[in-house]
Amino acid sequence: MKLTIVFGGAKVDNKRLEQFFLTVQKPGRYSGGEMGSIIKDKSKVDVRFAFCFPDTYEIGMSHLGMKILYGLFNEREDIWCERVFAPWMDFEDVMRREDIPLFALESRDPVSEFDFIGFTLQYELSYTNVLNMLDLSGVPLRSADRTDLTPLVVAGGPCACNPEPLADFVDIFFLGEGEEVDLEVIDLYKKYKAEGGNDKREFLKLASQIEGVYVPSLYDVEYGSEGKITKYIPKDGAPAVVHKRIMADMDKSYYPKNFVVPFTEIVHDRAVMEIFRGCIRGCRFCQAGFIYRPVREKSADVINAEAKALCDSTGYDEMSLSSLSTSDYTEIEPLLARMIEWTDEDKISLSLPSLRIDNFSPELLEKMKMIRKSGLTFAPEAGTQRLRDVINKNITEKDIMKSCATAFAGGYTAVKLYFMIGLPTETDEDIIGIAKLGQKIVDLYYNVEGRPKGKGVNVSISVSTFVPKPFTPFQFCPQISKDEMRRRQQLLRDSITTKKISLSWHDSDTSALEGALARGDRRMGEVLLNAFNMGAKMDSWGESFSYDLWMNAFEKAGLSAEFYSNRERAVDEINPWDHLDYGVSKEFLIKEYNLAIEETTTPNCREKCAGCGANKYGKGVCFEKCKNVL
């Protein structure tokens, strides 16, 4: 381990650094050394990659994508990938006061010494943390101000599907799944340096030729008088359209045999097994349901073997299956039957989020008693069937009532329901419908024979604000204003008349900003910079978010949040993400948008292909039927 961190002339040795850890909350966030963390001899590697999660340790360490790439990169002898998280405010104060630069957990070397500084972009409200982490590294924020070849600032993750707000700061974006494209860029970098190359611009040009690589500085953008984009102009041979990458064969894809197992408590502290990518459902508000298309499953054999290996090497006594919708996994029953054999033996509890068990055999259900009872949760998302048809959420009131009745008879007394407010075409009737649905469940409880004796029921309704996202059929829709949101919230509150229903909200102030960042163009870079300079960070943590600060940041940049989030966008308007290809065609999104307005649903990928365009990858659900025919 390196003994001295040198930054701005100040020296903080390891021993002193560790004493500083002890002056703040949760020192385990910064100390490293966890089981499964990977230490290499830095003189023996060619490429050092600082994998940065722009939020706290507890959140970042719970993230599966980071675990996959950390394992994948470190399998290579010539690469050392280390973890970096955003320090909490208390430790940031210490760092700034004592001249401690942002360092990677494994080596404690300053991030600025790395070849790559890579961010994963999971949510828009982490963007100021990206800037703050660069700043804490002592690295110039703007790509244009970092004239040396290294460190190269790269970024991937779901928010990279509209990376424009970060275009000024990031050198390279990876579109889609990173397993292959990240390594291709690292290899290019290795080769480029080996051949004596040292020119950032030249390297970026070469990188832009790799499929899945988007170099924002190689595009000029023109705006019309109304501020709308009129043209994207690729330069220096950069492709006019950049295509996302996907892993074609999930069975052959890398999956970690070990995780870094934290010593301290994190959000999701358990073994996680990915079972498929993508989602067949096509709920029209859900970005994940579109950008990860097509659905590609891992086979039950591979999952079972990898899951067992992972539990053996980590010592975890809890495992969860990860996907966008567990019940849609085609081999779910045989998979569970096999997994239960050894999880039971090894005293491992399986947690299965959002699993429907209606069709399971009685034998399996009996065995599954071992599976920890998670709460009964449903996500109708909207209060009326009409609005559920608009958003293509295929769950009926009958389904919910049926499941609740079974559950109540089986001893459950609590139900959790998730809804969104502000969905396109939403009327007051839809909002009142949320309260009505809750009431029906309460009434149902008291009519179920064999409900738990002498116990009341609790229906908890959790409401978030709908934010239109790129690459969804609702990307054209206006987000409702803050005031209108308040009114609808109040309406819902007034519609609930029983104490048996509890209501909770996700912060609606942040959703206005989230909406603007999600569909923002690259002029938003200045807004981000302004907000950062005014002290914005950790925006997803309610306590540190300031709406007024952000509005000032917009104003100072001569822009308005409303322009990005509150106006209807014509279907032929050029969006900031239209030159990026995530598999689903714009024609398909327009078609789905129109169907939504007509309150018409679209069947899921297994019932009938809706022709979204993602079959061009030649893999996954689009070809399942053919497989059966052959």
Next chain:
Amino acid sequence: MKNVRMFFKKSGPLRFVSHLDMNRVMTRLLRLSKVPIWYTEGFNRHPYITFALPLSLGFSSEYEVMDFRFDDENDNFDISVAEKMISDVCPEGIEVIALKEPVFKSGKIALADFKITFFKDSSATAKTLEDFLNLKEIIVSKTTKKGGTKEIDLAPKIKEYKILSDDELTLFIKLPAGGEDNINPKILVDKYLAEIGEQNGFYTVIRTGLYLADGTKFE
């Protein structure tokens, strides 16, 4: 089921692991080792483990004590084999000293030894430290179990101490520990540093031993 007592050292990255988190860390370690440990009954089964005496966050220890049990079918499991199995899976920062059958109940612990080393740039000196420790009265406020604070006099609590001053200044001190009376050396040292007017005096603490009231080593 047979009770087993594990003695181990805690240092390095484990210094930053709180007592609460240690439970989880050791549970996983035992699971990894595949030693046939006894699990509690019931729906949420977990290995039965207890620690003899909590260690403050930030301290290292050369003598940590944890009890667990072999499961019923493995009452005669070879303790030295178990010792090796656990040693093999220990991360940096946990080092097994020995596995033995417990001799004393952990409630018997009454004293602990600490080794406190001051950072080189600290203005602490052997002279001022010795003068401080020889004061007739050392009044500090201590948080009580109920969450309030009370004034206590540390002077009579200092059982014995030794000061070593060569390259670094080191204090070896024996203090009451355990359920009856427990003195965290931090409150004593912080008081001393406050007395000599040092704001951010850094020092490290290692707990080096646990004893019964009569001075017998806790085993």
